[in-house]
Amino acid sequence: MTTNPGKLLIILGITLIVLGLLLTFAGKIPLLGKLPGDIRIERENFSFYLPLGTCLLLSVLISLLLWLFRR
Numbered sequence: 001m002t003t004n005p006g007k008l009l010i011i012l013g014i015t016l017i018v019l020g021l022l023l024t025f026a027g028k029i030p031l032l033g034k035l036p037g038d039i040r041i042e043r044e045n046f047s048f049y050l051p052l053g054t055c056l057l058l059s060v061l062i063s064l065l066l067w068l069f070r071r
Contacts, residue, residue: 032054033051033054035051035053035054035057036053037052037053037054037056038050038051038052038053038054039051039052
């Protein structure tokens with residue numbers, strides 16, 4: 001990791017901007033949250049949602065991006 005505090009602050013700032021954009025526009029990305037493997041149970045007074053497929057896809061994408069940046 002970098003020891004320069006300036007570079008660290010820039011990386012943290014860019015990360016926060018990207019996370020903010022994802023939170024803002026995540027509802028407009030088609031199929032996000034509706035992938036095969038996402039568990040949704042809806043009953044009369046109860047609803048449960050576990051996005052396993054979405055979490056796996058995001059994990060693979062983030063791992064791939066981190067691997068590319070470390071090369």
